[in-house]
Amino acid sequence: MKFENFPLSEEILKGIEEMGFEEASPIQVNAINPLLEGNDLIAQAQTGTGKTAAFGIPILERVTNEKIIQALVLCPTRELSIQVADELYRIGKFKRGISILSIYGGTSIERQIKSLKK
Secondary structure (H helix, E strand, C coil): CEHHHCCCCHHHHHHHHHCCCCECCHHHHHHHHHHHCCCCCCCCCCCCCCHHHHHHHHHHHHCCCCCCCCCCCCCCCHHHHHHHHHHHHHHHCCCCCCCCCCCCCCCCHHHHHHHHHC
């Protein structure tokens, strides 16, 4: 299934296209529409199958310009947190008003809190 077959905004489709994604993976095919509709979903798939985009695309579509925290993604490691934040930024970079921040241990909490307040 092609990403343009999902009910996605032009901004998100542009981010997806710029990343080089053309066809949705099975986890994306099964997750994106239910999540866009506001349903809860628990899914499991192997590493490298596109889980970040499967869950992240609907999050990015549902985020508004309101300057409040609207989504929280929990990751088990600093490295994965940075990776997920980077991918979500790249997918959503054409959508106005989206800010993505990765917060994790081992760095200045004061600086992270300051960034979060912005």
